[in-house]
Amino acid sequence: MTVRIGMIGPGGMGQAHIDRIHTVIAGGRVVAVSDVDEVRAKEVASRIGGTAYADSASLIAADEVDAVMICSYGPAHEVDVLAAIAAGKPVFCEKPLTPTADAALRIMEAEEAGGRRLVTVGFMRRFDRSYRQMKELLDSGELGETLMVHCAHRNPTVPEHYTWDMAINDTAIHEIDTLRWLLGEEFVSARVDKPKKTSLRFEHLQDPLVLVLETESGVRVDDEIFVNCQFGYDIRCEAVAEKGTVSLGDQNAIVVRDGAGVRNSIARDHNDRFWGAFVTEVQEWVDAVAVGEHTGSTSWDGYAAACVCDAGVRALTDDGVVKVEMIAKPDFYA
Numbered sequence: 001m002t003v004r005i006g007m008i009g010p011g012g013m014g015q016a017h018i019d020r021i022h023t024v025i026a027g028g029r030v031v032a033v034s035d036v037d038e039v040r041a042k043e044v045a046s047r048i049g050g051t052a053y054a055d056s057a058s059l060i061a062a063d064e065v066d067a068v069m070i071c072s073y074g075p076a077h078e079v080d081v082l083a084a085i086a087a088g089k090p091v092f093c094e095k096p097l098t099p100t101a102d103a104a105l106r107i108m109e110a111e112e113a114g115g116r117r118l119v120t121v122g123f124m125r126r127f128d129r130s131y132r133q134m135k136e137l138l139d140s141g142e143l144g145e146t147l148m149v150h151c152a153h154r155n156p157t158v159p160e161h162y163t164w165d166m167a168i169n170d171t172a173i174h175e176i177d178t179l180r181w182l183l184g185e186e187f188v189s190a191r192v193d194k195p196k197k198t199s200l201r202f203e204h205l206q207d208p209l210v211l212v213l214e215t216e217s218g219v220r221v222d223d224e225i226f227v228n229c230q231f232g233y234d235i236r237c238e239a240v241a242e243k244g245t246v247s248l249g250d251q252n253a254i255v256v257r258d259g260a261g262v263r264n265s266i267a268r269d270h271n272d273r274f275w276g277a278f279v280t281e282v283q284e285w286v287d288a289v290a291v292g293e294h295t296g297s298t299s300w301d302g303y304a305a306a307c308v309c310d311a312g313v314r315a316l317t318d319d320g321v322v323k324v325e326m327i328a329k330p331d332f333y334a
């Protein structure tokens, strides 16, 4: 069976997913698109030989659409995820599921009322080979208990419309989800340290910043967010355990050794660094949809990440440690 996918918001991320689905991923085809930018929707539809729908509601309702992929921007996700749940169609929603925890809670309630897990959130780092190897080692207990994790998330630059809170709820959200998964526990508090700002940024941003999180068992995670670092897309993660440490390899690339020195190229962006993770993530989703199963991060993961983001955003404006407020995990997501 070929899963017929309707794509909402085929911008940068959406078109990268379409390219993967139509080149290296088996079992799926994007047959329909919709976008608030109608010209873009028509252009993408004609390129892939699909249908351009005037709005997301008619795309979700269309008989030719088996499953929905949402790649519009965060605040627009909720209404389309809810419509997909109401239509009983599996939906892959790019991160963040929603920019606030309240909105994610409404999605969880609707999904639970429908009695079936339909929502997968696009937290692709869980599918990255090196993060998976880290998790396997930490879970084995060979290094003892994990005590601290040091992370960095550096981007070359961000556009002017990147708002002050996005450092937390659009960028750090990746480490928040990945570390919840890696450590297998929830965060209970957030604090933000604000170092000297780079002059190479828009005035409204605190860049860099360090988000400091604590888990239920007391593991301390620090996450350097530096979104105008100029030089590349640089993702780091080192877990410090009782008997050793484990880190991501550097850049996931080959190393050249010659008369000029020893070097490897720096990743330029998320598609460059996490190509393999995106492919695995979407392939597993298509495979699961084809057999009526759920895979990947759930609405609960989207909600839990949003709760930590809410605390992080508050910590960015009110100095000090902010408690993460979260409901108990419903049995439906156990």
Ligand SMILES: NC(=O)c1ccc[n+]([C@@H]2O[C@H](COP(=O)([O-])OP(=O)(O)OC[C@H]3O[C@@H](n4cnc5c(N)ncnc54)[C@H](O)[C@@H]3O)[C@@H](O)[C@H]2O)c1
Binding pocket: 008, 009, 010, 011, 012, 013, 014, 034, 035, 036, 037, 040, 056, 071, 072, 073, 074, 076, 094, 095, 096, 122, 123, 124, 170, 270
């Ligand atoms: N997993 C990752 O590493 C990763 C990386 C980049 C972006 N993203 C996420 O992907 C999503 C899209 O990001 P992007 O970089 O592709 O943005 P983009 O601006 O390039 O594309 C967004 C598209 O959505 C359309 N759109 C906006 N509102 C809409 C609505 N209400 N209905 C239909 N279409 C709408 C826009 O016209 C545009 O075509 C965001 O949620 C972002 O956080 C994830």
